[in-house]
Amino acid sequence: MKLDIPEYILGIDPYKPGKPMEELEREYGITDSIKLASNENPLGPSPKAIEAVRDCLNAAHRYPDGGGWALVSRIAAKLKLKPENIVLGNGSDEIIGMLTRVLLRPGDEVLVPQPTFSMYDIMVRSAGATTVSVPLDGAMAVDLTAIRGHLTPRTRMVFICNPNNPTGTVITREKFEAFLDDLPAGVVVVIDEAYIEFVTDPDCIRGTDYLREDLPLMLLRTFSKAYGLAGLRIGYAVMPAELSGYIHRVRQPFNAALPAQVAAAAALEDDAFLQRTLQTVRTGLTYLHRSLEKAGIAYFPTQSNFFLIHVGRSADDVFEQMLRKGVIIRSMTSYGYTDMIRVNVGLPHENERFVQALCEVLNVGPIPPDGQ
Ligand SMILES: Cc1ncc(COP(=O)(O)O)c(C=O)c1O
Numbered sequence: 001m002k003l004d005i006p007e008y009i010l011g012i013d014p015y016k017p018g019k020p021m022e023e024l025e026r027e028y029g030i031t032d033s034i035k036l037a038s039n040e041n042p043l044g045p046s047p048k049a050i051e052a053v054r055d056c057l058n059a060a061h062r063y064p065d066g067g068g069w070a071l072v073s074r075i076a077a078k079l080k081l082k083p084e085n086i087v088l089g090n091g092s093d094e095i096i097g098m099l100t101r102v103l104l105r106p107g108d109e110v111l112v113p114q115p116t117f118s119m120y121d122i123m124v125r126s127a128g129a130t131t132v133s134v135p136l137d138g139a140m141a142v143d144l145t146a147i148r149g150h151l152t153p154r155t156r157m158v159f160i161c162n163p164n165n166p167t168g169t170v171i172t173r174e175k176f177e178a179f180l181d182d183l184p185a186g187v188v189v190v191i192d193e194a195y196i197e198f199v200t201d202p203d204c205i206r207g208t209d210y211l212r213e214d215l216p217l218m219l220l221r222t223f224s225k226a227y228g229l230a231g232l233r234i235g236y237a238v239m240p241a242e243l244s245g246y247i248h249r250v251r252q253p254f255n256a257a258l259p260a261q262v263a264a265a266a267a268l269e270d271d272a273f274l275q276r277t278l279q280t281v282r283t284g285l286t287y288l289h290r291s292l293e294k295a296g297i298a299y300f301p302t303q304s305n306f307f308l309i310h311v312g313r314s315a316d317d318v319f320e321q322m323l324r325k326g327v328i329i330r331s332m333t334s335y336g337y338t339d340m341i342r343v344n345v346g347l348p349h350e351n352e353r354f355v356q357a358l359c360e361v362l363n364v365g366p367i368p369p370d371g372q
Helices: 021-028 047-059 069-079 092-103 119-126 144-149 173-181 241-250 258-269 271-295 315-324 348-362
Strands: 086-089 109-114 130-135 155-161 188-192 217-222 235-238 306-310 340-344
Touching: 021 315, 047 258, 069 086, 069 235, 069 258, 086 092, 086 241, 092 119, 092 155, 092 188, 092 217, 092 235, 092 241, 109 119, 119 130, 119 155, 130 144, 144 173, 258 271, 271 306, 271 348, 315 340, 315 348
Parallel strands: 109 130, 109 155, 155 188, 188 217
Antiparallel strands: 086 235, 217 235, 306 340
8 A cells, every 4th residue: 555644653653551461361371360560450440330331231322421411510529620621531541632633733842751651742743743752850750840941932732640650759739839830821731640549648739729710731530540440441631611622622522432431420429449449559559569678679669559660680571571470560661761660559469479470580589478
């Protein structure tokens, strides 16, 4: 075929997701694999969400409410905002694409911390705009001073992931407020709060504290992580009503599926499930950190449900050896950290299996078994 694909599309590497368990089992003939690679909820979905999905299926022949009124109203009420401030997406991934399509033209620049979640760069480039990478600071946190230093008249957007994936670091109020004070008019700031529910640091910013109708600030939230609905694909963005009006112009009419909408609405009300999730993650993190310390393996602190581990040799190699033991984690090579892996907290037996497998692969330990 002789196709005229734009250069900026040819330059994009497809997003690499965590390896699916089915794929690993097919390729390696393993039957009991565990996946700690995509920062999913180890508890599964909220039971209330499952029930809501079952109950909605008789209406599956109808299109869903395109604007998702029921869910949007609940989110708005929870955040003390108006429904006009909320836009639903088929996962927050989809919303990143809608934002870049609305806001960017070829030649525009977007500031993106490096490393961070790779969909920002992919979506910026697919709009024909330019990603300007801004390295993290020495503590592996988003460097707002450096971002300010990279602003040019062509800068249209800034992406901030808080907590940052993959480093688990957060932005403090003091630094963010100084950054906002200096921001040139018209630059849109997007804060991706995919993991905000897991944060315990009181100094960490909450984007909702800064929303104003006259400030081009947007938040991305997802039901894929703390709410356990990654497979249903549902997320939302919070923004001034003027901006949401533009986003709705490019939104597909029924982008949030019916089961996803009802599951999200049910999960939002299931506070017991959310608390259980947070407890599981905190207990699991304590166990994992303590076990790695005992084994003499260096790790980085986190404000999320995942963290980085310094394996001191090829992360790709460690990833491959862990796969053979049926444990799926993430090599950080594609993020520029060739000797680090990222793992998310699992169920207690998954955490134990991970520690055991990692100790074997790194040839340390064995560490004595320890309760969680
Ligand atoms: C920072 C960040 N934002 C967004 C997403 C995508 O979320 P969703 O499942 O809502 O598309 C992820 C998924 O890993 C993520 O890590």
